[in-house]
Amino acid sequence: MDGLKPSPHNGGTQARGAGKPPRRGRRSSDQAEDHLIGAILRGTYPPGASLPAERQLAAQLGVSRPTLREVLQRMARDGWVTIRPGQPAAVNDFWQEGNLNVLDRLARQADRLSHDFVTQLLEVRAVLAPAFGRAAVARSPARVVAVLAGHDALDDDPNAFAAFDWQLQVHLARLSGNYVFPLLLNGFAALYGRAARQYFARAENRAASLRFYGRLLEAAMARDAGRAASVIAEAMHESVRLWQATAAAPRLEGAPAGAG
Helix, strand or coil, rough: CEECCCCCCCHHCCCCCCCCCCCCCCCHHHHHHHHHHHHHHHCCCCCCCCCCCCHHHHHHCCCCHHHHHHHHHEEEECEEEEEEEEEEEEECCHHHCCHHHHHHHHHCCHEEEEEEHHHHHHHHHHHHHHHHHHHHHEEEEHHHHHCCCCCCHCCCCHHHHHHHHHHHHHHHHHCCCCCCHHHHHCCCHHHHHHHHHHHCHHHHHHHHHHHHHHHHHHHCCCCCCHHHHHHHHHHHHHHHHHHHHHHHHHCEEEEEEEEE
16 A cells, blocks of 8 residues: 655665664664654665564664664554564555554654555544544534534634534544444544645535534534434535645645645
8 A cells, every 4th residue: 555655765675774873872662663664664774674682773763772762663553564572573564464553653753654545544433433423413413513603603724624623523522422432433534634734725525514503503403313324424424525735736825735
């Protein structure tokens, strides 16, 4: 899956190290993990490659060997690497073996995420959102109405729309009564914040969302969960189309690089 733009200087297994170590002191385990994952995403250590031996890698990252072991254990938990007794850790294909924590890490690399990857995330949302939206309206229509109240008074500003849209999704997921939906949605949080501001920079997209909020409000006021699910499904599929048009358009100066 080509979700990240490859670095023009990928070094494969021949690259030296995970990057520049700190000039002074030792890196914390979190900093070392961020640094090593960044090296994997840049292609310094591609899937199937072996990381350097423990002593060498610890020195490159500027951490102690026990700290490095802690880092590798966390990375193995999330699917980045496989720890092999007596051998250097092997780099996994994180697209196939990673978990939801990988989404958060990828969101921090948003300037390297491809247009196709964001599109695929939106397609996943198009599957999930009608389900948790239907359940939310079925269980708590009045609370859904309260969340949507005032949508037509939103400032005509990308940041305001991005914040409102995210909070709407979060509330619908929580009101669904299924604890798994918020957990899944939380995996999109960091990336959403970056991409949504670019998406809502276009007036056409803001207008489409206002229409969606109004139609969803009508369905919630009518306590019609089935209609709410249909409205959400239609809006989610339209958002995929609009995102593709947004990503293809010239980026506004100062807009975040949500896709390539």
